[in-house]
Amino acid sequence: MNLAAADEKPVERRIPAIADPAVNGSMTRSPLAYTNNMVEPTRHEHDAPPTPKVTVESLNFFYGAVQALHNLSFVLAENRVTALIGPSGCGKSTFLRCFNRIHDLYPGTRYEGRITLHPSGTNIIDKSVDPIEMRMRIGMVFQKPNPFPKSIFENVAYGLRLKGITNKNELCDRVEIALKSTAIWEEVKHRLHKSAYEMSGGQQQRLCIARTIAAEPEVLLMDEPCSALDPIATGKIEELIRELRKKYAVLIVTHNMQQASRASDYTAFMYLGKIVEFGPTQQIFTNPTVKDTEDYVTGRFG
Amino acid sequence: MATPGALLDVAPTVDRDPIARLVQRRQWTNFAAGSVMFAAAASSIVVTCSIVGILLFESITFFTQTVSPIDFLTDTMWTPQFANPRYGILPLVTGTLVTTFVALSIALPVGTIVAMYLSEFAPHAVRETIKPLLEMLSAVPTIIYGYFALQFMTPLLQKFVPGLPTFNMLSAGIVMGVMIIPYVSSLSEDAMRSVPMLLREGAYAMGANKVHTGFHVVFPAAFSGIASAYVLGVSRAIGETMIVAVSAGMQANLTFDPRQPAETITAYIVQVSQGDLEHGSPGYQSIFAAGITLFAMTLTFNILGHQLRKRFRQAY
Ligand SMILES: Nc1ncnc2c1ncn2[C@@H]1O[C@H](COP(=O)(O)OP(=O)(O)OP(=O)(O)O)[C@@H](O)[C@H]1O
Ligand SMILES: [Mg+2]
Numbered sequence: 001m002n003l004a005a006a007d008e009k010p011v012e013r014r015i016p017a018i019a020d021p022a023v024n025g026s027m028t029r030s031p032l033a034y035t036n037n038m039v040e041p042t043r044h045e046h047d048a049p050p051t052p053k054v055t056v057e058s059l060n061f062f063y064g065a066v067q068a069l070h071n072l073s074f075v076l077a078e079n080r081v082t083a084l085i086g087p088s089g090c091g092k093s094t095f096l097r098c099f100n101r102i103h104d105l106y107p108g109t110r111y112e113g114r115i116t117l118h119p120s121g122t123n124i125i126d127k128s129v130d131p132i133e134m135r136m137r138i139g140m141v142f143q144k145p146n147p148f149p150k151s152i153f154e155n156v157a158y159g160l161r162l163k164g165i166t167n168k169n170e171l172c173d174r175v176e177i178a179l180k181s182t183a184i185w186e187e188v189k190h191r192l193h194k195s196a197y198e199m200s201g202g203q204q205q206r207l208c209i210a211r212t213i214a215a216e217p218e219v220l221l222m223d224e225p226c227s228a229l230d231p232i233a234t235g236k237i238e239e240l241i242r243e244l245r246k247k248y249a250v251l252i253v254t255h256n257m258q259q260a261s262r263a264s265d266y267t268a269f270m271y272l273g274k275i276v277e278f279g280p281t282q283q284i285f286t287n288p289t290v291k292d293t294e295d296y297v298t299g300r301f302g
Numbered sequence: 303m304a305t306p307g308a309l310l311d312v313a314p315t316v317d318r319d320p321i322a323r324l325v326q327r328r329q330w331t332n333f334a335a336g337s338v339m340f341a342a343a344a345s346s347i348v349v350t351c352s353i354v355g356i357l358l359f360e361s362i363t364f365f366t367q368t369v370s371p372i373d374f375l376t377d378t379m380w381t382p383q384f385a386n387p388r389y390g391i392l393p394l395v396t397g398t399l400v401t402t403f404v405a406l407s408i409a410l411p412v413g414t415i416v417a418m419y420l421s422e423f424a425p426h427a428v429r430e431t432i433k434p435l436l437e438m439l440s441a442v443p444t445i446i447y448g449y450f451a452l453q454f455m456t457p458l459l460q461k462f463v464p465g466l467p468t469f470n471m472l473s474a475g476i477v478m479g480v481m482i483i484p485y486v487s488s489l490s491e492d493a494m495r496s497v498p499m500l501l502r503e504g505a506y507a508m509g510a511n512k513v514h515t516g517f518h519v520v521f522p523a524a525f526s527g528i529a530s531a532y533v534l535g536v537s538r539a540i541g542e543t544m545i546v547a548v549s550a551g552m553q554a555n556l557t558f559d560p561r562q563p564a565e566t567i568t569a570y571i572v573q574v575s576q577g578d579l580e581h582g583s584p585g586y587q588s589i590f591a592a593g594i595t596l597f598a599m600t601l602t603f604n605i606l607g608h609q610l611r612k613r614f615r616q617a618y
Contacts, residue, residue, distance in 0.1 A: 102503055136509035146504040149522040159508045
């Protein structure tokens, strides 16, 4: 596909479908060839077929002179959870942070290529696109909980206020809904106006998720959201992620293989700034086509 | 009890064992360094206690022989140099409070905004130029600020405030505020810069812009440090001497109107030490009573500031 021609007529762009590894071979061999059948992970046959929410084409990313991502191509499906796995330093966070242009905060960073948000067809990383609008559409949860120095209520209402909602009743309703959907409403409803720092780490992380989803983004990015949490809190958040897929396209970075296989529909294995293999989670874990992927998911990498 | 050496049945070889020697030497350096630091800390406590002791001792003589504490706190006249002297501290206290208030209403907002600009908005090169310039403001001797207030600020203000006398608290307070800006901005900037990037990223990721992130996330997160900066600013303002001595007039005046001339506690102490009052006279002793009042005021503000900091201490 000619990218320049595609730029001229973004409306007519064909939305690439998600590759069926069995038909097309692995993503490594034909990164842009996701045009035909979409294959649904076997566990979710009752779901509607997946549609792409974000497509990444030939993405390169640079920290100054250092290139951290090399020619990535990737699809994030609507109403699915996609996991990014790979050894430390392979560029998972760097990749995830391209989606909401948080790299813009640091001078010297540079993007090349295309990250298209569907259905509008906006190129997220285009200089002329307002990063603030993109960040309102694409929410992010960080590795360490980072609640704001405000009350629990104001933390969740933060994104709503940024969107200009001032009606007290509407704020209260939407805060309550967000806290209920992250399953901490019962724990905090008596102390909504207490500081968010008076919560446990697990509660803070669920608060941060509530804060993100209260603003109703279209895509949810999560960078190792459970790495600072105990197994019980982790279990709750995994459960939550399974719920969130009903409404969002979720992209989650994890070092936990069980978590990736339990919570995700698609998995991408990254190594040295490249996507080595991408496909339905079950296939990546049971029948990987690339030797590195197999070594990594079976714990023999290195 | 059996020692580990006995249990393992080995002869103790402490003095030949290099690790044991190293540990022993480290214990010595630790002990020596600890003692030196303790001595330094203790000496500052000793000095503070002696100052308070002298102040208390001298003012007790003053309060028992010259004026009762009740009169001292309630009389509205401060006229130690008159034939029939009166020692009511209130006019000096209002003078101090009014100049402090004027100074802080300049220094706190401007200092905070400068800090916010330097920490969140300024490009690296700009920050590295402005910071040393600002710090130079606090290196200027305060007597120069005093004459700046008298010769420049007052004539300027007289254009806008009709009937402003040559000596007035407004001009002194404004110039004092300018002097205090770098104290407030430099500490506040440190506080804001030590707010972790993760918190800012959180705000930006929600779609906040720079201004919103700065004022709604970074400022409250840094507030405990900013409060320290404010407390320092208050202490500097209450304790400032030369600016008010030179430009506010040296006449005790019970008023809350900043356009009027007045005398602050510190300016009074300067006046006495200039020799208007005889050594050992009740008037001379009154400086200790004034001093202890000043001390009580700064102490109060410091305690308030400490409470404020404790309330806002954040575990970000
Ligand atoms: N600010 C930076 N400047 C320069 N290089 C960076 C910067 N941040 C990351 N890198 C480099 O980019 C590469 C990818 O880093 P990244 O943080 O994306 O890895 P990761 O896959 O998220 O690792 P982890 O699993 O440890 O979080 C690494 O080689 C790292 O050294
Ligand atoms: Mg990472």
